[in-house]
Amino acid sequence: MFSSLSSRAALLTGSVAAVAVLIAGIVAMPLIRGAAQAQAQVSLASQADLVHDIATHPNDFDNDASHMDPSNQAARALNGVVGYLRIQGVVVLPIIPGQTEPAQMTTSQIAVIANGGSVSARNCDKQRCVFVEARPVGQGTGVVLIQPMSAISSVTTGAVRRIAEALVIGFVIAVLLGLYFARRLARPLAKAAKAAHALALGEREVRLELEGPTEISEIAEALNVLAEELVISEGRQRDFLLSVSHELRTPLTAIRGYGEAMSDGMIGADEIAKVGNVVESESLRLDRLVSDLLDLARTGAVDFPLNMQRVNLVDVIAEASDVWTDRASREGVIFRSEFPTLPVLVMTDATRVRQIIDNLAENALRVTPAGEQIIFSLTERGVISIRDGGPGLSQDDIAVAFQPGELYERYRGVRRVGTGFGLALVGRLASRLGATAIAGRSPEGGAAFAIDFSGMLTT
Numbered sequence: 291m292f293s294s295l296s297s298r299a300a301l302l303t304g305s306v307a308a309v310a311v312l313i314a315g316i317v318a319m320p321l322i323r324g325a326a327q328a329q330a331q332v333s334l335a336s337q338a339d340l341v342h343d344i345a346t347h348p349n350d351f352d353n354d355a356s357h358m359d360p361s362n363q364a365a366r367a368l369n370g371v372v373g374y375l376r377i378q379g380v381v382v383l384p385i386i387p388g389q390t391e392p393a394q395m396t397t398s399q400i401a402v403i404a405n406g407g408s409v410s411a412r413n414c415d416k417q418r419c420v421f422v423e424a425r426p427v428g429q430g431t432g433v434v435l436i437q438p439m440s441a442i443s444s445v446t447t448g449a450v451r452r453i454a455e456a457l458v459i460g461f462v463i464a465v466l467l468g469l470y471f472a473r474r475l476a477r478p479l480a481k482a483a484k485a486a487h488a489l490a491l492g493e494r495e496v497r498l499e500l501e502g503p504t505e506i507s508e509i510a511e512a513l514n515v516l517a518e519e520l521v522i523s524e525g526r527q528r529d530f531l532l533s534v535s536h537e538l539r540t541p542l543t544a545i546r547g548y549g550e551a552m553s554d555g556m557i558g559a560d561e562i563a564k565v566g567n568v569v570e571s572e573s574l575r576l577d578r579l580v581s582d583l584l585d586l587a588r589t590g591a592v593d594f595p596l597n598m599q600r601v602n603l604v605d606v607i608a609e610a611s612d613v614w615t616d617r618a619s620r621e622g623v624i625f626r627s628e629f630p631t632l633p634v635l636v637m638t639d640a641t642r643v644r645q646i647i648d649n650l651a652e653n654a655l656r657v658t659p660a661g662e663q664i665i666f667s668l669t670e671r672g673v674i675s676i677r678d679g680g681p682g683l684s685q686d687d688i689a690v691a692f693q694p695g696e697l698y699e700r701y702r703g704v705r706r707v708g709t710g711f712g713l714a715l716v717g718r719l720a721s722r723l724g725a726t727a728i729a730g731r732s733p734e735g736g737a738a739f740a741i742d743f744s745g746m747l748t749t
Contacts, residue, residue, distance in 0.1 A: 303468020310464075311457040318453055327412075330442045331421050334380065335410055338423035338435045341371055341382060345427040375435065385424060385432040394420050394436050403432035412439070478502040482509050489513070494521050541572035596639045596722065600748055603634040603643070607668045610647045614655070614666070622660030629668035636672050636746040638723050643741075646719050647674065649712045650739045654678035663734050672743035677732035691729035691739075692717030716741075 372382045383392045387404045399409045399422070409424035424434035478501050485496045496517050498510035548565050551557050557565050611627040618625035647666075654664050654676055662679030683691065690696040694714040713729075716739070720727040725743045732738035 303464060303472065307461045307464035307468070311461045314457055315454065319450060322450055322453070326442045327421075327439065330437065330439075331410065331412070331423075334421050334423045334435055334437050337371075337375060337380065338408075338425050338433075341375075341433055341435065342425035342427060344371055345433060379437060381436045383434050383436065385434055387430055392434050392436065395422060395424065395434060399424065403434075404430045409434070475502065475506070478506050478510060482506075482513055485510075485513050485517075489517055489520065494524075538576065541576040544572045545569055545576075596642065598637055598639055600635055601638050601640045601643065603636055603668055603672060603674065603743065604629050604632075606640055606643050607647065607666055607674060610644060610651070611666050614651045614664070618655060618664055621655060621658075623655060623658050624661070624663045625666075626663060627666040629666070630670050632670070634668060634670060634672050635748050636743045637748050638725070638743060638746055642719050642723055643674075646716050646741055647676070649716050650676040653712055653739075654680065654737070657681060658736065662736070665732075665734065672747050673740055674743070675738055675740040677734055677738040678736040679732075679734040680736040682731055682736045683729060688729045688731075692727055713739075 375382055384390050385392065385395070385400060385403050387400055391400050394413055394415075395409070396413065399411065399413075402409050403424050403426050406426045408426065409422060411422045413420055413422050419439040421437045421439060422434060424432050426432040478498075481498060485498050488496045494517055497514050500507040500510050502510075548557070548569055552562075552565065607627065607629050611625075615625045615627075651664070651666070655678075657680035658664055658678045659680070663677075664679070665675075665677045667675045667677070683697075687697060687700070692713050694711050697713065717727040720741050723743075724746050725741050726745075728740040728742060730738045730740070
């Protein structure tokens with residue numbers, strides 16, 4: 291019943307409003323009762339003062355005092371006030387210590403009146419509670435006004451009823467407003483959920499308006515970005531598959547063509563060796579492409595094998611230098627290596643480090659013309675770099691150097707290129723080893739690729 295956000299928000303709003311109404315009622319009741327009692331006490335005190343003034347100064351309350359006996363004048367004024375108070379439920383009684391002592395007053399209170407003082411109190415017995423206001427009116431005598439506290443219950447009940455009505459109206463309004471705003475809040479979330487389902491079903495033109503609170507608009511913005519990134523990612527996947535298909539088709543076409551020619555007897559005995567070399571070369575090319583693809587795919591797997599141990603990078607780069615010195619020499623390329631004499635120890639996989647170096651070196655040798663240089667270097671901070679004297683990289687090239695097939699697509703047919711996946715494999719291998727792959731320009735004018743192992747240094 292309350293599975294949707296709007297219904298839960300409405301329920302929450304109603305619950306909060308109900309609690310607020312309950313707390314307001316609990317707090318208001320004693321406040322109203324206390325205020326009513328205080329007001330009744332003040333009113334009764336004013337009436338007691340009036341009775342006291344009439345009893346002690348009757349001439350002040352008659353405009354025609356010269357034609358009336360003073361005693362009759364005092365009696366008339368006092369009787370009028372007493373009658374008026376009786377109608378209001380106030381009892382007026384005389385106080386004569388030792389003779390007339392109202393039962394609603396305590397002995398100590400009567401003593402106060404006898405000594406000429408005033409009394410303002412709330413007295414209770416087993417049956418009821420009353421307000422007491424007593425004033426002295428003569429030598430040792432006084433008058434007391436007594437009003438039951440129950441007399442103010444009607445006033446209190448009316449006030450409570452009006453407040454309760456106001457609270458109920460406020461509760462209903464709060465629930466309606468909560469339901470309205472909950473639905474408005476949930477509407478963009480419902481749109482976001484619908485858009486997410488559409489994206490999951492393959493729709494890529496889904497876009498959301500940025501509306502609602504900041505957090506909800508951020509969800510819409512994130513879904514819009516996701517849709518755009520999916521378009522880009524899927525475009526790259528298509529380009530990647532097209533590139534792989536093309537690269538696989540080329541050597542397969544050559545192998546198939548020569549195989550058909552040989553089976554048809556179109557290859558002479560003197561050409562068999564040449565054809566065999568071509569088939570072997572294309573097979574090696576195909577094997578290298580498949581190996582790069584497999585390694586590239588496996589670098590993202592959880593079970594990608596790594597043999598992490600303490601490795602001296604000086605030994606790794608020295609061994610690699612011995613191999614690539616000979617290969618560079620056969621291509622007419624000048625090879626140079628720079629590395630410290632002291633060990634550079636890091637926690638890594640020596641085989642994978644060598645794989646990275648070989649990939650970068652093969653890439654450098656492919657683009658470096660005869661007479662130019664290839665430099666292997668290693669710093670004491672564990673940074674391996676391979677620089678070449680080839681055509682180099684632009685700023686745009688550097689930004690996408692480790693993305694699969696990007697440089698291959700840019701320079702295919704322009705200069706010698708590999709499978710298109712070697713640099714991507716270098717980037718992923720470096721990441722799995724805890725290192726950082728960096729592309730840039732070399733002082734020799736070509737490209738420079740560095741693998742930073744500084745975070746893996748050990749002693």
